[in-house]
Amino acid sequence: MRRTVFNEDHEAFRETIRAFIEAEVVPVYDEWFAAGQAPRDFYYKLGELGIFGINVPEEFGGAGLETHKFEAVLYEETARAGVQFGGSGVHVLLALPYIKMLATDEQKKRYLPKFVTGEEMWAIAMTEPGTGSDLAGMKSTARLSEDGTHYVLNGAKTFITGGVHADRVIVCARTSAPTAEDRRHGISLFAVDTKSEGYSVGRKLDKLGLKTSDTAELAFVDVKVPVEDLLGEENKGFYYLGHNLASERWGIAFGAYAQAKAAVRFAKQYVQERT
Numbered sequence: 446m447r448r449t450v451f452n453e454d455h456e457a458f459r460e461t462i463r464a465f466i467e468a469e470v471v472p473v474y475d476e477w478f479a480a481g482q483a484p485r486d487f488y489y490k491l492g493e494l495g496i497f498g499i500n501v502p503e504e505f506g507g508a509g510l511e512t513h514k515f516e517a518v519l520y521e522e523t524a525r526a527g528v529q530f531g532g533s534g535v536h537v538l539l540a541l542p543y544i545k546m547l548a549t550d551e552q553k554k555r556y557l558p559k560f561v562t563g564e565e566m567w568a569i570a571m572t573e574p575g576t577g578s579d580l581a582g583m584k585s586t587a588r589l590s591e592d593g594t595h596y597v598l599n600g601a602k603t604f605i606t607g608g609v610h611a612d613r614v615i616v617c618a619r620t621s622a623p624t625a626e627d628r629r630h631g632i633s634l635f636a637v638d639t640k641s642e643g644y645s646v647g648r649k650l651d652k653l654g655l656k657t658s659d660t661a662e663l664a665f666v667d668v669k670v671p672v673e674d675l676l677g678e679e680n681k682g683f684y685y686l687g688h689n690l691a692s693e694r695w696g697i698a699f700g701a702y703a704q705a706k707a708a709v710r711f712a713k714q715y716v717q718e719r720t
């Protein structure tokens with residue numbers, strides 16, 4: 446059956462990505478695999494290609510589109526070549542929807558131009574050593590300072606994709622205790638600058654798959670987060686997380702489809718080469 450979902454622009458993008466992978470990724474992929482991550486500089490190349498800006502408004506340096514179709518092509522082409530672009534997938538798939546949905550104009554002006562070029566890579570930190578599926582149970586805290594200029598962030602996160610290379614991480618932390626009626630109340634989101642004092646990256650975790658994706662532990666000890674880096678409203682973080690899960694699930698589902706399709710292609714190739 447012929448697909449009609451992609452148009453000429455998507456197919457031109459496919460050609461560009463295929464050639465880029467051949468030239469820039471395949472020759473060095475074994476090295477990335479062994480290192481357990483893609484090199485940080487590679488993300489600047491993705492920025493130059495325009496991959497990070499597809500869904501970013503033009504006024505902030507992007508192409509101003511609202512579509513998952515180019516990402517879909519990207520998933521298909523990386524799977525087809527048996528490679529991954531490190532942990533960069535979360536930059537666009539996970540972090541960007543939060544910036545677009547929650548950032549003020551002032552924040553967008555600060556964040557998005559560097560987001561598009563790859564100068565600032567983003568990740569998102571929800572999971573904690575004792576809290577995975579049950580996000581309402583998270584223990585990290587962000588306490589507003591007495592003078593109201595910043596929050597003081599303490600806690601730890603784990604399994605954070607892109608955590609080694611990230612320049613900004615959307616950290617979810619408790620700004621107030623849960624209420625008796627609603628234990629999801631009291632979580633807030635912060636765009637934390639990873640160069641802040643007290644912020645540290647722990648182990649890069651070894652995994653069975655996703656070998657070039659830098660998945661890390663993070664720790665925060667009295668990290669000062671300016672109030673200007675609160676994303677959205679205080680205490681409403683859980684609802685923002687719930688809202689954005691749909692697009693994350695789209696990415697996981699489409700990635701699984703693309704890899705299954707590539708596996709069939711690899712199997713056919715294998716058989717053809719031996720008959």
Ligand SMILES: Cc1cc2nc3c(=O)[nH]c(=O)nc-3n(C[C@H](O)[C@H](O)[C@H](O)COP(=O)(O)OP(=O)(O)OC[C@H]3O[C@@H](n4cnc5c(N)ncnc54)[C@H](O)[C@@H]3O)c2cc1C
Binds near residue numbers: 569571577579
């Ligand atoms: C490769 C990788 C990358 C990741 N990247 C990120 C990231 O970038 N940012 C981030 O914040 N997190 C990330 N995570 C963490 C991921 O979101 C968590 O692993 C996930 O939320 C599940 O949490 P857990 O591993 O603690 O499992 P648990 O919550 O302990 O769950 C274990 C099992 O129990 C089941 N279970 C749990 N609660 C219930 C219940 N009430 N009823 C029935 N069954 C239940 C679950 O379905 C699961 O099968 C990543 C994880 C991996 C493996």
